[in-house]
Amino acid sequence: MTARDASVYRCQQCGYASPKPGTCPDCLRAGAGYIQLVEERAAPARGAWRAPAAEGRPRPLRDITMEPHDRVRTGIGELDRVLGGGVVRGSLVLVGGDPGIGKSTLLLQAARALAQVTPPVLYVSAEESAAQVKMRADRLGIAADGLLLWTETDLAAVQVQLDDVKPRALVVDSIQTVFLPELESAPGSVAQVRECGARLMMLAKGLGIATFLVGHVTKEGALAGPRVLEHLVDTVLYLEGESHHAYRVLRAVKNRFGSTNEIGVFQMGEGGLAEVTNPSEFFLAERPGDAPGSVIVSSLEGTRPLLLELQALVARASFGTPRRTVLGADYNRVCLLLAVLEKRVGMPLASQDVFVNVAGGGRVTEPAADLGIVLAAASSYLDRPVPGDVVVLGEVGLTGEVRAVTGLDIRLKEAAALGFRRCVVPKSGVGAGAKFPLEVRGVATVNGALEALLG
Ligand code: TYD
Numbered sequence: 454m455t456a457r458d459a460s461v462y463r464c465q466q467c468g469y470a471s472p473k474p475g476t477c478p479d480c481l482r483a484g485a486g487y488i489q490l491v492e493e494r495a496a497p498a499r500g501a502w503r504a505p506a507a508e509g510r511p512r513p514l515r516d517i518t519m520e521p522h523d524r525v526r527t528g529i530g531e532l533d534r535v536l537g538g539g540v541v542r543g544s545l546v547l548v549g550g551d552p553g554i555g556k557s558t559l560l561l562q563a564a565r566a567l568a569q570v571t572p573p574v575l576y577v578s579a580e581e582s583a584a585q586v587k588m589r590a591d592r593l594g595i596a597a598d599g600l601l602l603w604t605e606t607d608l609a610a611v612q613v614q615l616d617d618v619k620p621r622a623l624v625v626d627s628i629q630t631v632f633l634p635e636l637e638s639a640p641g642s643v644a645q646v647r648e649c650g651a652r653l654m655m656l657a658k659g660l661g662i663a664t665f666l667v668g669h670v671t672k673e674g675a676l677a678g679p680r681v682l683e684h685l686v687d688t689v690l691y692l693e694g695e696s697h698h699a700y701r702v703l704r705a706v707k708n709r710f711g712s713t714n715e716i717g718v719f720q721m722g723e724g725g726l727a728e729v730t731n732p733s734e735f736f737l738a739e740r741p742g743d744a745p746g747s748v749i750v751s752s753l754e755g756t757r758p759l760l761l762e763l764q765a766l767v768a769r770a771s772f773g774t775p776r777r778t779v780l781g782a783d784y785n786r787v788c789l790l791l792a793v794l795e796k797r798v799g800m801p802l803a804s805q806d807v808f809v810n811v812a813g814g815g816r817v818t819e820p821a822a823d824l825g826i827v828l829a830a831a832s833s834y835l836d837r838p839v840p841g842d843v844v845v846l847g848e849v850g851l852t853g854e855v856r857a858v859t860g861l862d863i864r865l866k867e868a869a870a871l872g873f874r875r876c877v878v879p880k881s882g883v884g885a886g887a888k889f890p891l892e893v894r895g896v897a898t899v900n901g902a903l904e905a906l907l908g
């Protein structure tokens with residue numbers, strides 16, 4: 454047997470390769486259990502296929518000009534923002550998300566928008582029949598002229614069509630269902646996904662086609678198939694949300710052409726995904742007035758402040774170890790904050806069940822929400838409401854001190870714009886409030902904040 458046709462055994466989760474069959478040691482170490490390696494024939498020699506030649510030779514950096522039309526706005530503002538101001542010609546964008554979350558819907562809408570600006574756009578559906586896509590398009594009222602649909606799973610055939618159709622943008626739905634016939638592995642396997650991704654990358658770069666790939670996500674929340682795909686593409690976006698909530702967040706986790714902190718907010722409805730231009734309003738829509746355990750915090754997503762309602766319910770534990778249930782926030786962080794409340798304020802939470810939730814299915818990831826979590830729990834424990842017109846900001850340290858937060862200005866601006874009248878902020882940030890029609894109260898410790906709001 455020559456080296457060329459030797460098999461490798463590959464982990465379908467992480468891409469680990471071994472010359473012998475068995476289970477994946479990397480995944481075992483990472484706590485994912487025993488994952489069987491899958492046999493894979495060695496990839497064909499790269500020489501068999503050549504990328505379209507890139508122009509010229511190395512040039513001085515200062516001589517390289519960016520043409521203004523290199524970035525195209527799709528017209529879907531929330532998507533454009535997440536992409537960094539529009540989609541870049543020749544870039545490869547991977548859109549991941551749970552099944553049924555709305556990836557195909559989003560990309561069909563994006564394809565329509567792009568078809569109006571830069572036709573033609575080719576939508577390759579490897580998952581659904583033409584009739585299924587047509588049905589969705591009808592629901593969305595899509596009948597753009599420059600939008601071509603093709604149901605094909607063979608990427609080699611797609612490549613032939615690209616020369617013919619010369620699309621300006623391409624959607625491949627999904628990367629796990631297309632395949633290259635020269636590889637022996639099944640569609641969706643690491644080898645296929647990696648090679649298909651690499652091939653599409655070369656096509657996108659070589660022909661200057663803005664390419665979107667749909668990628669499925671495993672139960673654990675990672676993109677199925679190899680992580681190499683994430684390394685390969687220019688941009689990785691995740692479409693997230695709870696399937697029983699209407700709102701969807703599009704988040705950039707990697708972007709070679711923009712910031713990774715931006716989010717786009719959408720609402721899934723009858724006519725597909727609609728942009729939510731004021732997400733704070735959306736998240737606060739059903740807020741109860743003056744209920745114990747409810748606190749408004751501000752979470753900064755990229756350059757965008759989001760006001761969210763944090764809720765806590767503290768109730769006597771009926772038996773055994775008290776429960777801590779956290780939705781929409783970091784579990785360990787909440788446990789830490791409860792310990793601060795217990796030790797520094799003297800609230801006996803060890804005998805209490807604590808439930809923390811972000812209303813509307815939102816998520817807080819920032820330490821700036823710490824003080825809000827502490828106050829929500831304290832408010833519920835004491836059964837005393839935090840006034841409804843207050844926004845709470847501040848990171849909490851282990852000694853119970855309240856620390857500064859970033860972007861205080863824009864957070865306060867958003868709070869004022871939405872009609873809040875009072876803010877509790879870290880002591881160092883009191884000055885920032887002067888510009889806004891807000892009563893800003895600075896606190897130095899958790900005890901100080903409790904005194905200010907819960908008396
Ligand atoms: P889809 O885009 O097919 O999800 P994915 O490609 O991520 O698997 O979206 C499927 C869900 O979206 C489906 O449950 C129905 C819902 N939906 C709407 O609520 N309104 C609509 O206009 C459309 C097209 C879909």
Ligand code: MG
Pocket residue numbers: 556557558580626
């Ligand atoms: Mg789909």
